[in-house]
Amino acid sequence: MEMNLSGKTALVTGSSRGIGRAAGLKLATLGAKVIFHGVTASEKLASAVAEAGEGSLALTADFGDMVAVANLADTLMERSLVPDILVLNASVQSYTGLGNFESEEFLRMFRTNVESSCILLKALLPEMRKKAWGRVIFVGSINGIQPAPRLAIYGSAKAALMNIAKTAALENAPYGITVNTILPGVIETDRNAAALSNAEFAESLKAQIPMHRFGTVEECAELIAFLASDAASYITGDEIPIAGGWQV
Numbered sequence: 001m002e003m004n005l006s007g008k009t010a011l012v013t014g015s016s017r018g019i020g021r022a023a024g025l026k027l028a029t030l031g032a033k034v035i036f037h038g039v040t041a042s043e044k045l046a047s048a049v050a051e052a053g054e055g056s057l058a059l060t061a062d063f064g065d066m067v068a069v070a071n072l073a074d075t076l077m078e079r080s081l082v083p084d085i086l087v088l089n090a091s092v093q094s095y096t097g098l099g100n101f102e103s104e105e106f107l108r109m110f111r112t113n114v115e116s117s118c119i120l121l122k123a124l125l126p127e128m129r130k131k132a133w134g135r136v137i138f139v140g141s142i143n144g145i146q147p148a149p150r151l152a153i154y155g156s157a158k159a160a161l162m163n164i165a166k167t168a169a170l171e172n173a174p175y176g177i178t179v180n181t182i183l184p185g186v187i188e189t190d191r192n193a194a195a196l197s198n199a200e201f202a203e204s205l206k207a208q209i210p211m212h213r214f215g216t217v218e219e220c221a222e223l224i225a226f227l228a229s230d231a232a233s234y235i236t237g238d239e240i241p242i243a244g245g246w247q248v
């Protein structure tokens, strides 16, 4: 089946950099009008829009601020930019152990990663239903199914999102909207650049991954594009690891 997204509008949250940026660029290549998003109007965000070309635009919002998230949804509706394809990719991540996390950090992780997604879904799904075709793609994490030391808060936020995604899949299947989650393993981005620059650590991690390498943002973008396309029309409520076999 042809992967053609002409006439579709896609919002990719957290698309100034990393997986989100690659996903936005891929969707634009397939013909979608892509709304790139970042916390602030950074040069990276502007360059993503420029690279995607005509029709693309940028919006900003700090997902740690629920008013800003609601304002972003309002802006989309006011400007007739209700997405056909919603890629919920933005997240914050910190290494906090169960023995030493602070409530403030717990709330920041859950509000930014989980509540922001719920606010966007609450605002946008009723409008998306009117189009009788839609795609919601969550960018989760292998840590949502495979706990790791010091990632309990981040991992449980990702696990919560998986439950929310499945619920959204059930609620919206009758309206032609599919909802799926991709579960990246280790993908080389800004987020883990410092940690992976430690060669010994990087090699020990690769040794645990059956394919003995990290993934690329482009590989994630291909999976997101597939799920966004008509080729994935009968897939909903699912989670797809993209982790070189690390989940096995």
Ligand SMILES: NC(=O)c1ccc[n+]([C@@H]2O[C@H](COP(=O)([O-])OP(=O)(O)OC[C@H]3O[C@@H](n4cnc5c(N)ncnc54)[C@H](OP(=O)(O)O)[C@@H]3O)[C@@H](O)[C@H]2O)c1
Pocket (backbone or CB within 6 Å): 013, 014, 015, 016, 017, 018, 019, 020, 037, 038, 039, 040, 042, 044, 061, 062, 063, 064, 089, 090, 091, 092, 093, 112, 139, 140, 141, 142, 183, 184, 185, 186, 187, 188, 189, 190, 191, 192
């Ligand atoms: N990289 C990995 O190995 C890996 C593995 C598993 C899962 N994931 C998941 O994949 C997704 C993308 O990860 P990545 O590595 O590509 O991320 P990244 O390179 O760290 O980029 C993060 C993106 O999220 C935005 N962002 C950061 N804080 C935000 C906030 N408070 N509110 C709104 N947006 C915010 C950033 O915008 P600014 O540029 O404006 O800061 C940027 O666009 C995340 O959900 C992550 O949990 C990644």
